[in-house]
Amino acid sequence: MIPDNDQPLPNDPAAGGKPRVTRRSFLRAGIGTASGLAALAAALVPLKDFDTSDLTLGKFLQRHYKELGPAEMDQVLQRIAREVEQRYGVRPELRDLKPKDGVEFVYALHLGRCIGCRKCVHACVQENNLSRLPEMQYIRVLEMPRGSVDVERANHNYDRPQVPDPEHYYMPVQCHQCANPPCVKVCPIEATWQEPDGVTVIDYDWCIGCRYCEAACPYWARRFNFTKPRFTHDANGAVIMNPNMNYLSNRPRKEGVMEKCHFCLQRTRAGRMPACLEVCPVGARKFGNILDPESEVSQILKTKHVFVLKQELGTIPRFFYYFDQEYPRTAGCLPNEGYGDAFPESDGSGDQGRSGSALQGAPA
Amino acid sequence: MGPSARGSPESRLSRRWPSALVGPGFLVLAAWFLYGPETVLVPAGEPIAVDSRLLSIAPRRETLGDPPSIEVEGVRRTCVECHALFEPSVETPKRLLMHAHVRLDHGINDRCRNCHHLQERDKLVLHDGNVIPFRESQLLCAKCHGPTFRDWERGAHGRSNGYWDRSRGQLVRLKCSQCHDPHTPRIPAMDPLVPMPGPRDPRADRGVSTAPHPGAQHPVFRLGGTDSGGSPERMEK
Numbered sequence: 001m002i003p004d005n006d007q008p009l010p011n012d013p014a015a016g017g018k019p020r021v022t023r024r025s026f027l028r029a030g031i032g033t034a035s036g037l038a039a040l041a042a043a044l045v046p047l048k049d050f051d052t053s054d055l056t057l058g059k060f061l062q063r064h065y066k067e068l069g070p071a072e073m074d075q076v077l078q079r080i081a082r083e084v085e086q087r088y089g090v091r092p093e094l095r096d097l098k099p100k101d102g103v104e105f106v107y108a109l110h111l112g113r114c115i116g117c118r119k120c121v122h123a124c125v126q127e128n129n130l131s132r133l134p135e136m137q138y139i140r141v142l143e144m145p146r147g148s149v150d151v152e153r154a155n156h157n158y159d160r161p162q163v164p165d166p167e168h169y170y171m172p173v174q175c176h177q178c179a180n181p182p183c184v185k186v187c188p189i190e191a192t193w194q195e196p197d198g199v200t201v202i203d204y205d206w207c208i209g210c211r212y213c214e215a216a217c218p219y220w221a222r223r224f225n226f227t228k229p230r231f232t233h234d235a236n237g238a239v240i241m242n243p244n245m246n247y248l249s250n251r252p253r254k255e256g257v258m259e260k261c262h263f264c265l266q267r268t269r270a271g272r273m274p275a276c277l278e279v280c281p282v283g284a285r286k287f288g289n290i291l292d293p294e295s296e297v298s299q300i301l302k303t304k305h306v307f308v309l310k311q312e313l314g315t316i317p318r319f320f321y322y323f324d325q326e327y328p329r330t331a332g333c334l335p336n337e338g339y340g341d342a343f344p345e346s347d348g349s350g351d352q353g354r355s356g357s358a359l360q361g362a363p364a
Numbered sequence: 365m366g367p368s369a370r371g372s373p374e375s376r377l378s379r380r381w382p383s384a385l386v387g388p389g390f391l392v393l394a395a396w397f398l399y400g401p402e403t404v405l406v407p408a409g410e411p412i413a414v415d416s417r418l419l420s421i422a423p424r425r426e427t428l429g430d431p432p433s434i435e436v437e438g439v440r441r442t443c444v445e446c447h448a449l450f451e452p453s454v455e456t457p458k459r460l461l462m463h464a465h466v467r468l469d470h471g472i473n474d475r476c477r478n479c480h481h482l483q484e485r486d487k488l489v490l491h492d493g494n495v496i497p498f499r500e501s502q503l504l505c506a507k508c509h510g511p512t513f514r515d516w517e518r519g520a521h522g523r524s525n526g527y528w529d530r531s532r533g534q535l536v537r538l539k540c541s542q543c544h545d546p547h548t549p550r551i552p553a554m555d556p557l558v559p560m561p562g563p564r565d566p567r568a569d570r571g572v573s574t575a576p577h578p579g580a581q582h583p584v585f586r587l588g589g590t591d592s593g594g595s596p597e598r599m600e601k
Contacts, residue, residue, distance in 0.1 A: 032383075035390035042397035103529075110520075118560040122414045132411030163559055232413035240413065271532030273525060278421045282551075283523030283538070295528065296519025304520055324515070 064190070065203040065248070077247065084252055088231070088239040096247040097269035099197035105263050105318065106198070106290040106297045107274075108306070109172060112323045113284035116141050116163045116170030120276035120285065124174075127264060127275035128250040129241050131229030138223065138261040139174040139276060151309075174276075175200065175221035175261035176309065176317030183213035183222060192258070198318050199263050201248040209256040218310050219317075221260050228255045263287070290318075418560075421525055423542035424551075430499035431486040443485035452482045469548040479504055479546070505540045516540070 058079055062068075068076060073096055081094045121139045130136045142154035146169055154171070164170060181200050184192055191206040192213055214222040229252065231239050245251040246266035253259050264274035268287070277285040288295035297320075300306070304322040428434060433442045446462075460466070468474055481489040488496050488504050496503055506513035515521035522543065527533030544551060 028384075028387075032387040032390070035387040035394065039390040039394040039397065042394040045397060116559065119419060122560050123419045126414045126416065126419065132413070135412070158559065160559055230411050232411045268528070271527045271529030273528055278525045279419050280523065281424060283521070283543070286519065286524070288519075288528045296524060299518035300520045303515075303518060322520075 059205070062205055064206050066193075073247075080247070080251060084245075088241055088252065090239055090241040090243055092241075092243045092245045092251070094245045094247065094251060095266070097265060099195050099199075099269065101196075102291050103289050104198045104291050105177065105268060106288065106301070106320065107177075107263065107318065108286040108297050108300045108304075108320045108322055110284040110286070110323065111169065111171060111321050113282045114141075114164075114170040114172060115282055115284075116143060116158070116165075116168075117281060119279045119281060120172060123275045123279035124261070124264075126240075127242055127267070128262075129229075129231070129245075129252055130259075131225065131227075131253075132232050133230040134227060136223050136225075136229070136259075138221070138259075139172050140220070142171045142173055143168045144171055171321065173219055173221070173309065174319070175263075176219050176315065176319035177261075177263060179316035179318060180314060182216040182218065182313075182315060186212040186216040188212065195248075197269070199265060200260075201262055201265070202258055202260065203248070204251070204253050204257045204259070207257040209258065211258065213258055218313050218315065222258050223260060225253050225255050225257055225259065229253055415560075423523075423538050425542055425545065427539070427541050428498065430497050432498050447485040466547050469550075470546070473508070501546070502540050505546075 056079070058075070062076060063072070077094050077096060081092050084090060084092045084094070118141050121137050121141060124130070124138050125132070125136075128138065130138070140156040142151060142156050143158040143165070144151070144154045146167060151171075158165075158168075177199050179194075179198065181194060184194055184200060187193075188210060189206065189208060191208065192200060192202045194200050209224065211224055214220075214224055231241060234240050241252070242250065244266050246269070249262045249265035264272075264276075268274055273287055274285075277287050286296050286300055288297040290297055290301070292298060300322055301320065304324070306320045306322045308317045308320055431442045431444075433440050435441075436446070468476075473479075477489070478491070479488055481487040481495055484495060486498065488498060488501060490496060490504060491507055502513065502516070512521055516537070519537065522540075523538045524535055525538070526536040528535065540546070540549075
């Protein structure tokens with residue numbers, strides 16, 4: 001039968017019949033689908049590199065630090081210690097040190113002493129197992145022109161054959177452990193919080209890496225792990241790592257979480273001094289318990305000229321900068337000598353000549 | 365019905381051409397994903413190790429101990445072992461035959477016997493004649509450097525290593541002579557300490573502009589300058 005020109009095409013819906021697949025439409029749809037699937041598969045290629053070896057069920061179901069009971073915490077610590085040993089070949093002494101009652105940590109730094117040698121920076125890197133590639137450092141030593149406290153003019157990338165430079169002074173900046181921390185306020189999931197001893201900590205297993213806290217911090221104290229941290233190896237090929245670890249401080253971090261200075265909790269909650277303090281060659285760094293009136297930091301805050309960085313922001317830092325006051329070296333500065341004449345005990349009508357000739361012509 | 369219902373060939377093509385591009389478009393995307401430029405997030409190269417030798421927490425100076433002893437031709441000897449043989453001389457300054465490495469640059473304090481006891485050579489002497497052992501040398505320094513000694517006692521001057529929590533361990537407060545040479549107390553201003561590499565991350569690598577920031581002109585930030593509207597003019601009125 002010769003088809004009539006007026007007869008509708010077999011797959012014309014206008015004919016009311018079921019559309020039939022022609023070779024053309026089959027090829028068109030087939031090529032489109034195949035290309036789409038190819039593109040989808042290609043787009044998923046990076047998943048090949050996704051490391052699932054460290055994604056265990058226990059880790060996936062782990063609860064927030066504050067919700068972990070002692071028994072649960074023990075399990076978590078054992079699991080993390082096992083993972084660290086598997087990955088890095090270092091047997092860690094992993095603990096969860098708790099804050100002590102009546103202890104609030106405070107740091108004081110003598111600006112007149114710091115020579116900008118950056119030893120604190122590297123002692124921190126070593127103590128806290130910071131990534132060496134990409135390079136991460138908690139402490140920035142700002143080189144500032146003398147006579148200015150304008151941090152906009154500071155340079156932390158200075159490179160000199162010798163320090164200190166006579167034209168500059170040095171101001172190390174790290175986490176200020178604020179009593180009113182903006183970083184904690186912005187965290188959407190409470191992965192970072194302030195501990196009773198004043199240290200703001202991060203649960204690395206809870207952090208989702210949104211980096212809000214990094215943006216909120218006015219001191220640029222927070223660091224983000226863009227990649228998996230990499231460490232150096234010694235001559236035998238073993239990873240160089242500090243085995244003294246604490247859950248909330250220096251256990252190895254993973255990709256995509258925040259970290260920052262935590263006053264070396266693995267040391268300080270065991271009563272020791274932070275690593276950056278012990279290595280300071282000039283004794284510019286001071287650390288201690290502010291609630292103990294006899295502690296070094298209490299004495300410094302009582303007797304020295306102290307200031308905090310960006311006080312106007314109301315962050316109330318626990319990190320103080322101090323410098324020596326002018327000692328009364330000249331006779332005129334000693335009490336009851338010199339100044340005694342300027343403020344006579346009489347009504348002030350007499351003794352005008354000594355209290356200042358500039359006021360003589362003032363109208364009565 | 366007929367051709368008019370299915371539209372002209374031109375209009376059919378114009379209806380179909382976006383869908384005709386979907387397949388090749390996906391193919392191009394697939395090729396791009398597989399063979400396109402790779403995003404490198406990790407800086408290449410080997411990580412730089414921290415030089416632990418630079419991170420010693422030992423005191424800057426080794427003191428002579430108490431009783432003080434020095435090495436003489438390979439043998440450890442105390443002061444009195446030799447000085448028992450010599451008559452003490454009050455003549456100063458005097459050319460030294462021994463202790464030639466000692467350079468005395470301590471301001472007006474330029475006499476050996478200001479600090480060293482003339483007869484008891486393993487002891488120090490205060491300006492009031494009291495004799496103290498070498499291990500309490502900070503009391504001698506305190507006779508002139510009172511405010512610094514006061515700061516040191518409070519912990520505001522000098523290094524303190526060890527434990528902040530004294531119930532768990534010792535707080536080791538370094539003494540004056542563990543950092544300062546008593547004969548030339550000024551610590552050399554130019555200690556050859558090589559600065560270690562600074563932080564390297566995208567934000568840090570932006571570099572620092574050397575041009576003064578507009579805020580730098582704000583009086584709050586200018587410590588050295590005098591702010592306008594200061595007291596001198598007002599006082600002259």
